[in-house]
Amino acid sequence: MSTIQSVARFRIHEGKREEFKTLxxxxxxxxxxxxxxxxxxxxxxxxxxxxxxxxxxxxxSEACIQHFQNMGAAADAIFKxxxxxxxxxxxxxxxxxxxxxxxxxxIYKPFLSLNGTE
Numbered sequence: 001m002s003t004i005q006s007v008a009r010f011r012i013h014e015g016k017r018e019e020f021k022t023l024x025x026x027x028x029x030x031x032x033x034x035x036x037x038x039x040x041x042x043x044x045x046x047x048x049x050x051x052x053x054x055x056x057x058x059x060x061s062e063a064c065i066q067h068f069q070n071m072g073a074a075a076d077a078i079f080k081x082x083x084x085x086x087x088x089x090x091x092x093x094x095x096x097x098x099x100x101x102x103x104x105x106x107i108y109k110p111f112l113s114l115n116g117t118e
Contacts, residue, residue: 003060004061004092004096005055005056005090006055006056006064006086006088007053007087008053008054009053010083011051011082012052020052020081023074023078024078027074027078030070036066037060037064037066038057038058040056040057041057065096068099086105089108089110
């Protein structure tokens with residue numbers, strides 16, 4: 001399992017939904033234009049649009065770090081629209097591990113897989 005996968009969970013503050021949507025669209029645009037090692041970047045809303053899950057997958061740790069750098073001010077702004085938690089799974093590099101643990105992201109290492117490599 002060499003890819004890095006993650007989920008960010010946003011609980012959007014009341015009155016911030018439209019701002020969140022605008023910023024989420026900007027993040028998607030940046031991912032499409034700048035991220036070279038991204039395999040998946042998908043956003044999902046709850047029925048009442050008070051929560052959003054962002055599912056991401058990268059070819060490796062470096063691609064994930066590059067994504068964080070590419071998001072820049074858009075990421076800083078979107079994190080202010082709600083409460084954010086996250087998980088990451090895979091084998092992140094020491095640099096990526098340090099960066100996400102400082103943000104409170106929980107890391108899960110591979111255990112079992114259908115492809116038989118774990």
